[in-house]
Amino acid sequence: MVKIAQILVAAGTGARFRGDTPKQYSALGGKTVLRRTLDNLQDALPQTRAFVIVHADGDEWLKSALDGFDGAIITVPGGATRCLSVRAGMATLEDLEPDYVFIHDAARPFVNAGVMAELTETLSTKQAAVPVLPVVDAVKEFKGEELGADLARGEMRRVQTPQAFRYPDIWPFYRSMDERADYADDIAVARKAGLSIGTVDGDERTFKITFPEDLDKARRLLGRNTYIATGAGFDVHRIEPGSSLWLCGVEIKAGFSLKGHSDADVGLHALADAIYGALAEGDIGDHFPPTDPKWKGTESYVFLSHAKERVLARGGQLQHIDVTLICEKPKVKPHRQAMRERISSLLELPINRVSVKATTTEKLGFTGRGEGIAAQASATIELTDEG
Ligand code: MG
Numbered sequence: 001m002v003k004i005a006q007i008l009v010a011a012g013t014g015a016r017f018r019g020d021t022p023k024q025y026s027a028l029g030g031k032t033v034l035r036r037t038l039d040n041l042q043d044a045l046p047q048t049r050a051f052v053i054v055h056a057d058g059d060e061w062l063k064s065a066l067d068g069f070d071g072a073i074i075t076v077p078g079g080a081t082r083c084l085s086v087r088a089g090m091a092t093l094e095d096l097e098p099d100y101v102f103i104h105d106a107a108r109p110f111v112n113a114g115v116m117a118e119l120t121e122t123l124s125t126k127q128a129a130v131p132v133l134p135v136v137d138a139v140k141e142f143k144g145e146e147l148g149a150d151l152a153r154g155e156m157r158r159v160q161t162p163q164a165f166r167y168p169d170i171w172p173f174y175r176s177m178d179e180r181a182d183y184a185d186d187i188a189v190a191r192k193a194g195l196s197i198g199t200v201d202g203d204e205r206t207f208k209i210t211f212p213e214d215l216d217k218a219r220r221l222l223g224r225n226t227y228i229a230t231g232a233g234f235d236v237h238r239i240e241p242g243s244s245l246w247l248c249g250v251e252i253k254a255g256f257s258l259k260g261h262s263d264a265d266v267g268l269h270a271l272a273d274a275i276y277g278a279l280a281e282g283d284i285g286d287h288f289p290p291t292d293p294k295w296k297g298t299e300s301y302v303f304l305s306h307a308k309e310r311v312l313a314r315g316g317q318l319q320h321i322d323v324t325l326i327c328e329k330p331k332v333k334p335h336r337q338a339m340r341e342r343i344s345s346l347l348e349l350p351i352n353r354v355s356v357k358a359t360t361t362e363k364l365g366f367t368g369r370g371e372g373i374a375a376q377a378s379a380t381i382e383l384t385d386e387g
Contacts, residue, residue, distance in 0.1 A: 231277025
């Protein structure tokens with residue numbers, strides 16, 4: 001039986017995708033994209049002897065993404081270009097001496113087992129094999145801002161991964177490759193090396209997750225339902241003697257302070273709780289127990305940043321937030337824009353999706369008597385069913 005190895009290229013840190021998480025680590029139906037791709041590759045070719053994951057240097061997500069995977073895994077940091085990354089991956093296979101090596105993008109989770117079988121079959125007569133798709137739309141030259149001549153789309157194909165190679169034929173070429181060489185993909189390397197190349201029909205579902213909307217498309221393909229969750233938060237802090245207080249991340253010299261275990265920013269507390277509420281992940285007290293002395297004096301942006309990280313970890317997208325501060329004083333209006341800007345920056349949410357407003361209680365109740373300040377908030381988040 002032929003010995004097969006598969007290389008998964010996951011070295012891209014990419015342009016900013018959603019927050020700071022590289023796209024291969026975005027959540028896709030309860031797994032990271034990378035893990036879903038890996039599991040699908042294993043299902044498609046269960047006889048694979050080893051999987052090589054070529055990752056970015058300093059990758060802090062990989063370990064947990066691979067947790068519990070039961071195949072043989074080799075991990076190796078990639079290089080400056082895709083070519084050099086693939087070369088680093090292939091170098092780890094010298095001892096295994098596989099007959100075939102499949103090279104696949106980590107950001108293409110929907111692997112088609114039928115396509116993989118055809119690639120394998122093709123390698124019995126060719127040195128390399130690649131899935132291709134027709135070009136459906138008209139294709140034109142584009143120079144600067146100007147449309148140019150029509151290109152003959154009938155003579156064109158789109159090229160996907162996995163791309164498959166006879167390892168003993170492709171590896172020597174990668175090993176001796178110039179450090180500065182840059183090829184669009186691995187089949188371009190095979191072509192340059194003069195290998196014989198066969199093509200098989202690709203699968204539109206094996207698209208590459210490139211933009212945030214591609215992740216939504218992937219979730220729809222999985223049959224995952226997207227929904228809008230709204231969370232509510234409420235908080236109160238007692239007024240005490242002092243010189244200034246924090247409200248929605250802005251320090252106000254009010255001639256008094258708010259009492260609290262942290263910096264007592266009642267606005268950010270209500271807002272963090274609203275986000276936790278939309279996620280159904282408890283409240284600030286669960287994540288930062290007030291009984292734990294290490295949170296004493298914590299600046300409240302820490303809570304809000306944690307709540308934002310939880311949204312990203314759930315694959316969610318904050319849509320809108322609204323905070324209402326309830327007090328007779330200080331006057332909120334002069335600080336409102338600064339508050340919106342601070343929250344917008346902390347949550348990486350456009351400022352037109354950040355509302356801060358204020359009201360009094362007509363001198364009634366504890367806020368009316370100036371004994372405390374209350375805040376309520378709502379957070380609207382787009383989420384996807386997991387599982
Ligand atoms: Mg509080």
